[in-house]
Amino acid sequence: MSVSSARWVCFFVPDSIDDADRVSGGNVYDRHVREGLRRSGWTVHTVLIPRDDHTLTAQTLAQLPNGALALVDGLVAVRESVALRAHSTRLRLIILAHMVGNVVSAALAEADAVSADRERHAFRAAKRIIATSGWTRSEIIARRLGRPPDVIVAYPGTDPAAPTSASRSGNRLLCIGAVAPHKGQDVLLGALAQLTDIDGWTCTFAGSLDIATDFVDELTRMAHRTRLTDRVTFTGSLAGARLDEAYARADLVVVPSRSESFGMVVAEALARGIPVVAARVGGIPEALSSMTAGILVPPDDAQALAVVLRRWWASRAQRSRLTEAAVEARGSVRPWSATVAAIASTLDEMALSGMAVSA
Template sequence: MSMSAERRVSFFVPAAIDDPARVSGGNVYDQHVRDGLRRSGWEVHMVPIPPDDGMLTGLTLSRLPDGALALVDGLIAARESVALGLQATRLRLIVLAHMVTADSRERDAFRAAKRIIATSGWTRSEIITRHSHAAHDVIVAYPGTDPAATTNASPAGDRLLCIGVVAPHKGQDLLIGALAHLTDVDGWTCTFVGSLDGAPGFVDELTRARHRARLTARAPFRGALVGTRLDSAYARTDLVVVPSRYESFGMVVAEAQARGIPVLASRIGGIPEALSNESAGILVAPEDPRALEVALRHWLASPAQRSQLKAAAVAASRRARPWSATVAAIASTLIEVAFRETAVSP
């Protein structure tokens, strides 16, 4: 295999990867992988796959030359596991697993891959355990963060922010339930940022819950924000709250930490890994609105706690992981698969 072929990869991604209304951790990760590989000299052929067009995956895979490298986003891989299986012996398939389920199609997709790239150690362990996958074939490429200025804390610490697509697995209903019991505390606001299109029924339920609790003004939903608008939201934040029911890593946690913002989050999945310095955040039991309420009440009432957490978060921001490290790990895996397969070819 020539050097040019070794640095050529087809990247199968959701069609909404660059849609500002469909911002997700997976899409942001894929964007950075695409852009980082290109900056480091890779020829990256993007293959956007609509959610209702599975035939495109199989058709495109079948048209790739023998031995071609194909990096496939895990959401597509699980949905199109049959197509991957048909090409497994002909192509060098690598699956980028943002999450893990017990779905049999996901298991089949993983088995078709030469390597699986997981976004956290927790995800890697789950893949190995749930799908009995060989440990040496699953590597970790942690999400990075963009360079960002550290934020200034307000005296009252009462500017709360919750970021994530508004959907059940992100647990915004748990946070609304906690906030409904904090209406006796003056001054705080909690801004919700994230796409409102993913689970319309859930959004409707939250709208009604906010209205019943008289939180509409204090807990506004801003929709998806990107670029400078998202930076501005972070800049006006004292505490980022992540009440998720499921997180394979928790990119919002890492992004908050990179800006020197303390975090209140569920102790679940990869979140403890994302919070590289636990003294920069508060971890509570998942699925527990009462635990969120108690933690928030203490945060708002304790200047000493806020000061300690802020100092730890600022210190952690100096050790933030760059996206270049993520891309380097993925590039290393792509090259390793190319060289390994070349070495055993007749």
């Protein structure tokens, strides 16, 4: 494989990047990076890596000439750490880290320890690491996965969106994210089960139901047991116009995650003028650009979340204040152009690092 332009990069991403049935924040981010780099003059050769393919990454890396730039999505990098290490001295590898794995301890399963080992080898093979939040950068440095000067932050951006018209009752809740334990939908259901005495509210859960099917079954049983089936709806993955419609019907976005590297849903809600209630974990406080437009609660605490939601419905004045602050916050959301600019700057630095690219 030849490189005919100094502004040329090989971008390794999961093969789900454009799959509407496998929506994720990482895929949205990668798509904006791919298209944004192309608009800014970069030639981007995208390599789609299936989850169960352990040869394509190594084969493609082997075909790259010495000194070539390779931007690798973190999920791919961890799975293919052996291939990255094999080419780390001759290629300029940059990892796009959407998240970091669990801290390894004796209590964790062997599979988690193996994954952490792969993560360590992959990240240390990279010349630069691009993190999606300050919190993620801090975790990478604290775990000695990268040196501070080599870890750059490129915050996710937000697409322009029309403001949502709030209802007087504030009864329309929305929770967006793949239905999986780390997203904490069970925490929100536990909170809602304490609020059945309040009339009229509904909650829509939008996100893939295929990631953790046992967890989905558990939530279904929980909804029946707590008599919430008439109030909660699980839509599956939503994208494009269907996702916009879900936001347009929402008065409040709830993000009950147990872990979150940034919290793109928070930023997307504020871009539409929708207030947020979210767990204080990971990079979520960074995503909440206006602290007056949202409320942070302790993670994994259904009781605390129930108290906040009860207050939300009890006080129309509070709902108005939060909604007004969210509408005002629309002017401070980050554009995707800023994300792309930060990544392009890192690529430009690496392109000029003095390593020759052979044609």
